[in-house]
Amino acid sequence: MNCETTLPLLEAYLDNELDRAEAREVEAHLDTCEACRTALGKLDDVRRALRDNALKYSAPSDLRERIAATRFDTEHARRPRWLGYAAACALAFFAGGVSMQLWNSPQHERVAHDVFASHWRALAATSPIDVVSSDRHTVKPWFAGKVAQTPAVQDFADHGFALYGGRIDYVGETRVPVLVYKHGQHVIDVFVLPSGTSLSSMTDQGYRLDTVDLGGQPAAIVSDMDAAETAKLRDLLKGS
């Protein structure tokens, strides 16, 4: 990376919106470049000016009371049960963890949190992949040496799921390969997880996580596709 490629990424870096690979590249450049460090410092000055100066207004207590005292007729008072789930889910997420209405295991929690976070980061980044290729013979060797186990790489372009590339991401402390597919406008991440990782299917904020066995290795499919499309890809991956 040089200044020209780093500068446009500095704000996303500051905002914690880069994927880990990009963040590492930015950091590597920052280590060697004073001009970019200065630019980052200036961005951080703006942040500190806004945050440190307590510009956050708190709701007056009379507003709080006014809202608590507001009554509605019963027509809209009944909520479907899934709304309760959604609310609990959202609140849990904001409290610092991804919603876990389906299980309690800490590993589930961490893995699901990490793969969703990684997927969203990748979508926000300029490119969701580190190696661009629709050729599995390029993607597979690229992983070699970067992760403990190189995954089986298949292209399903004939079935509408074109291999788009790959990247490395972290689940907990472990570097895992991520295979990236495209299906129409959908970007799909397939996280190949360490053997023994247990995970259940779930949805979060409109994104879906489905598990699949990839030749003996657990994997997570994460995307905003619907259940039927996800099942199609899962069947293709299973059969490969």
Added chain:
Amino acid sequence: MTATTDPWIGELAQQHLDAAYNLGRWLLGNEQDASDAVHDAYVRAARSAHTYAGGNARAWWLAIVRNCCLAKLALRKRETHLRAVDNEPSVADVEQRAETDQRRAQVAEQLRALPVEFREALVLREIEDLSYREIADVLNVPIGTVMSRLSRGRAMLQRAFADAPEKTA
């Protein structure tokens, strides 16, 4: 809460009331209008709770708050033909809270002087700590637009800070 009040919306509103009020305050500039807009938003949210289609509840709630603020702002502009943020005694208000903290009052003034689209993006990102995705949901714009508004807003503030170095240094 009584049985006739939708408990979910009430909980959501109370949980994120500070965020809602803070956004309203930065968009409208004074306590009365911000409180009224948040209350309007609460009524609207409760009436349209059945249209909530899942996803990020905080972003959904803040999007309603923002719409109510913009409606109020549009009404006020039609009435007065003045920019909402220019005729408010908010600096004095902030100064009072900070007990004559010059720096704080100045930053507030500089933020308040930004056009609303940059101000709201910065408030949601830097003060409320929302992600790009959440801000995009609140503002109903693509993530790329969020990024460019944040970027321009930050550049404007940097220039404003540089123009007043004796106070902001």
